[in-house]
Amino acid sequence: MSMIHFSKNKEIHQPLPNGVTISGDTLTITKNTKLEDTLTIKVHNERVESLHIVFDNFSEAKVILEIIDSLESPANYQVSLENKTGSHVKFLLITEIKSKSSTLDFKSSSLNDSEMEFIGGFINDDLNAKLFLDLNGQGASLRVRTIAVSSKDHQQSLDVHMTHYAKNTSAEMTNIGIAGSNGIVKINGVGQIEAGMKGSSAFQTLKGVITNDLAQIDVNPILIIDEFDVKAGHAATVGKIEEDVLYYLMSRGLSLDEAQRLVINGYLRPVIDEIDDELIKENVIKLVNERI
Template identity: 35%
Template sequence: MTQLPNWFKEMQEQAKTLVPSLKLPKADRTTIKNWAFETIEVGSEVNDKENKIPATVSHLVNHDEQNIVIVCDGVVVYKKLNDSFDGVVVADLTEALTTYEELFKSHFMKLTPIEMNKLVALHAANLNSGLFIHVPKNKVVQDVLNVVYVQETGSLMNHTLIVAEQSSQLKYIENYYNDKKSTINTISEVIVSENALVEYAAMDRLHQDSTVYQCRKTAVEANGRFLLSLGALNDGNTVSENLVALVGQGATAEVKTVAIAEGDQKQNITVNIEHFAPYTEGHIVNHGVSKDNAQLTFNGIGKINKGMNGSNAQQESRAMILSETARADANPILLIDEYDVKAGHAAGVGKIDEEQLYYLMSRGLTRREAEILIIHGFLMPFIDDIRSEVVKSEFLKVIERKINA
């Protein structure tokens, strides 16, 4: 087994001691104190490192597609990158802590310090998987990097660190997948340097008996751009925090989320864009569907701090209810401490519009066909942003399954 640096082991020990004293993250309108976040199982060591696609996720990957990385239980089991990624670091956790130790250490857990909350500390104390992606200065990667995280044994404590240096560009898609009961605790830290652009898309497919905590935290420096598209398609109970700090003048961020909650599932999704510099822009769009006995909650937060003049915070959260016992909440929050700014929000929760149904049915569609067509249109803001045709196809299949179940 590779000897890990002392600073990393000391950080894990410190995190372990902090866990009992820290609070759970805030999940407005969802009670999470009895969720099994602390039920953590140690998985089996992956010995087969042959460069092949695991059968469990073969449907998520086109064998002819370039630029694929598959991480199974913490080990990179498949890696295929073309020349467009020359000079870009794509390393698993062990390689990051050894080959790229100083570079990795200078950014690791800086946006999500271990004292942030109980689940972040649990993550750090039990970290068993991860990926470090570093795009050097002025490097523009035109192709899309498609990463699949697979959890087959034990609990998954995965950390993704993306650093896009000055004037660089990266397009990144991630998929999380498992097919059994487990505890999932994942953190992504993204640093968008001056004039850099990161386009980040995520689609999560996690088992109905999984308990999931996800935290994505991004810092965007001067004139940087961050575009985040989330497909929240987990079947298990989920707390998802998506936090963006606009720290440089002219920084912009746009976060689009699509969520489907079904069965007895609870999904609590927070998107928070905070303005720490003037002339920054933050846009939030949340669209979701709740059915059966499920509970879906969107917390949209736009915060403009004092002195951040010329900034713009906009958000829209809308949810569609497909059954009498389903619940959905859209909570728009604007925290504005400056006068010379723009800010606005829109929120709505309701059933499918009967007039729309009538119009489509008058054109020959059955009621069910009309409902599905309306739902597809409602969710399109995310679907249009998916750059991988394989991922887009899988996303549409999941929507079909969830809506027709």
């Protein structure tokens, strides 16, 4: 595993992996590069205004971006990805932002025959996150999985937009919100297929899980389809963990809190299992279990 600590002064003190370059706020995985190891980028208490990551033609890489911000003043993070022709990308974004009224703007573009899997873990106090993931080249495919966790006095808003600007593109999203105590999670999932983008597909699933009656979750699946020759669908559910599941676990000796944690940690597995950095993994598990 390779690691980069990214600062607002763009100071990089460790050697970069072969095939990785940095210029200003742009990190590039160069053409035809296949990174064998996961590349982890850590931004800790650094108000990096923007970070642009380019996956050049036919590159293959798995990248983890961890943003930790414990400063009190509002922050505005801007992250963008450019997935060029034939690139194969797995990108994990893990955020732990404790400042109030902060924003995160994420944008990606996917060109011809590129493949991207985006996984997001949002464990923040008060954050408004907007994700715009565009399919700009024929044959591009996108899979999105996000989890947002809120607890006492926390409020998170997550807007995920997948837009098809090319023919024969495919996109799928699964967004899960988990709220405990009086936490609030709002998730808008938008799948949009522009006119003329024949042969495209857009599917989305939104799920909200609350652990008590004070928690709030609002999920809104939205499809905007301007073409006939496509496939599209959506589903959304919100509610508490099924009582029969909790009863079964409690009959095996677990307390109610322990049973809820076990089920919720099951929802987290798609994110947790992709984190190669053991310190990041342990911290995410710890934070989530503190909130639920």
